[in-house]
Amino acid sequence: MTGSVAGGEREVLETFLEFQRGVVRRKAAGLTDEQARQRHVPSSTTVAGLLKHLALVEHNWLGQRPSALPEPEVSFAVGEEETVAGLVAAYEAACARSRESAAGYPLGHVVPHEELGQVSLRWILTHMIEETARHAGHADILRELTDGTTGTLG
Template sequence: MTTWTAPEAHRTTEPLTGDERPMLQGWLDWHRQTLLHKCAGLTAEQLRTAAVEPSNLSLLGLVRHMAEVERWWFRNRVCQDAGATEIYCTDDNKDADFDDVAGADAEADFATYREEVRLADAAVAGLPLDHEFPGTKVPSISLRWVYLHMIEEYARHNGHADLIRERVDGVTGD
């Protein structure tokens, strides 16, 4: 039986000049691929390894979490798609994306993540950055804000991924 390992990620350099939309998309894509890059070559078991007790933060949990976040912001909030509900989290466990990795199927979770990224990009492709939607705590939010928030969210979690990867097998880097 072959052991599944996370595939290599192919990061493209983010744009250094140009219009705002391609720059935001380029930075978001770079961060998406950076998360996958931090996971590349690890087995499902290694991806489930927690950062350090008592934290349950793991690389697989981060991939699952970002699948949830991609779906939530781009499809559920920006596009108001009521069918784009939570993937892993439930009313009983709001942190199931992180909590329930022990028996998770890493290969399936990676496929879910890649599909959520594809669906997120497709959902907003035709919308201008000035597109607004109702916020839950504020009157409105723009798609531009969502791009900036997603870049920030990935940057923060990619920092976590750096530390977790180093704990798993000593690999460090960008």
């Protein structure tokens, strides 16, 4: 894990989030477009779909006024023209915009949310860690089912 594990609250939150973002990127690394689209579970969850979904999550929580995400059939749907490289690039760009957006506000800054009322940046970062880590775990299982690769660093 890069970053500070003994820093202040913000630094610790950002370090955990960055680590989980890196896990997601590593789970997609080296997969062909076909492998990234493989469905190993009854749902439509794929490594490619996770990348697309998480880019939308980044945009939803840190790139605009937070609101409900589209249904999974939409947020995980990958078009035929979309590639792993393009999805990773879109995810990285969404993460960069999120970093830039979050950097401009203190952790206590609140924004309205259509379902939750007021949410603080602290809450959003904590939620982003939870959401990204959950899907990194999904990606780890899907990657293992694809080619046997396991672990947070591989």
